[in-house]
Amino acid sequence: MTRSFSAVTPRIKICGLTREADVDAAVAAGADALGFVFYAKSPRAVTAARAAELVRRVPPFVTVVGLFVNPAPDEVEGVLDHVPLNLLQFHGDEGEADCRRYRRPYLKAARMKAGVDLLKYAADFPSARGLLLDTFVDGYGGSGQTFDWSLIPAPAERDFSIVLSGGLDAGNVAEAIRAIRPAAVDVSSGVELHVDGKAVKGIKDPQRIQEFIAAVRGA
């Protein structure tokens, strides 16, 4: 596990991209990482072929993250055959062996709710580049809901890097950064087009992306 790193200005991952315009908007706004969902039950899911088209627009030094939920090994291998992923993200019930078998850097998602022992969870994934802390929901993720940040150990108590996720947006991310001091933050719903107050999953809003990144940098 990567030693704990609490950034003054955390890195920024924009997740759930499905369109060229949104990839371009996230890159132009200064995102450090782009997430592509390879989980068929998600409205944000893309195929390997589609992801390969989108990833061709990503310049060097922007991390391309592939997200999986309890995948079969041939599913991940099939994506890796076509898409130049820099980092894998496992968001289901995978064990460490399931994650490290591809010999790629990976993040393990910890789905947060009362009673989750993060220090123990991190110890179960010593090969992970970090833990992505997300809200525990039935559909595994992408909920647009926050979780109780007090469940997260203080920086001095952590021996692992945190990507904070779950319901972040331009309105709460600065507070989250000050409270948690994560190495990175991750967002999907909070930078999507909203209609009648609800996120349109998979359709990003360039202005919300810019506002989110500005809020991170101003934290």
Ligand SMILES: O=C(O)c1ccccc1NCC(=O)[C@H](O)[C@H](O)COP(=O)(O)O
């Ligand atoms: O985004 C999804 O649709 C999704 C579906 C199933 C598992 C994980 C999923 N997303 C994982 C992510 O990394 C999201 O960015 C994260 O859950 C935060 O989403 P949000 O609360 O909408 O910002």
